[in-house]
Amino acid sequence: MAVGGVVAIGLTTTGCPQLAGLVDPILVLIACAGIAPMAVGLARDGVRELLEASPDEALRGRIAAAVADGLGDALTPARASTLPPPTIRSTKLGQRLYVEVDFIVAKGEWQVDEEDAVRLAITERLDALGLLVWPTIELTTNPALAAD
Structure with a gap:
C-alpha cells in the first residue's frame, strides 16, 4: 500500500x-x-x-501411527502380532475428529481386559493429536460388523 x-x-x-x-x-x-x-x-x-470426507493425508498418517503406537503400548509384540491389520475410518469436522478402528479377530482368542487395554492405549494416543477425538475401537469376530 x-x-x-x-x-x-x-x-x-x-x-x-x-x-x-x-x-x-x-x-x-x-x-x-x-x-x-x-x-x-x-x-x-x-x-x-x-461432507464428512476423510481428513488430509498427513492427519490420516498420524492416526495410523497413533493406532500402531497404541497397540505397541497395550500388548506384547507376540500378542500384537495376533491382531490383523485394522480397518481405520476417520472424518474431521472442525476441531472434532471421529475415528473408527475395527479389528476382525478369531473367536475365543481375546479377553475383555485385553480388548479394553487396546482401546485405552489407542484412545490415549489419539488424544495426543490435539483434536477433540471421538474414538470407536472394536474387536469383532464378525466381518460384517466391520464392513464399509
Whole structure:
C-alpha cells in the first residue's frame, strides 16, 4: 500500500493524474489475487468437512501411527502380532475428529481386559493429536460388523 501511495504521488507530480487514479483499483486487484487462493482453499476444506470426507493425508498418517503406537503400548509384540491389520475410518469436522478402528479377530482368542487395554492405549494416543477425538475401537469376530 505504501509503495502504491508513493507511485500515485509520483504520477501526480509528473503530470499523469489520470494514471494515478488507476493505482488504487490495481492495488485492490493485486490484494484480491493474493487472497483468492487462500479463500478458495478454506472454502474447499470447509465443504470437505461438511461432507464428512476423510481428513488430509498427513492427519490420516498420524492416526495410523497413533493406532500402531497404541497397540505397541497395550500388548506384547507376540500378542500384537495376533491382531490383523485394522480397518481405520476417520472424518474431521472442525476441531472434532471421529475415528473408527475395527479389528476382525478369531473367536475365543481375546479377553475383555485385553480388548479394553487396546482401546485405552489407542484412545490415549489419539488424544495426543490435539483434536477433540471421538474414538470407536472394536474387536469383532464378525466381518460384517466391520464392513464399509
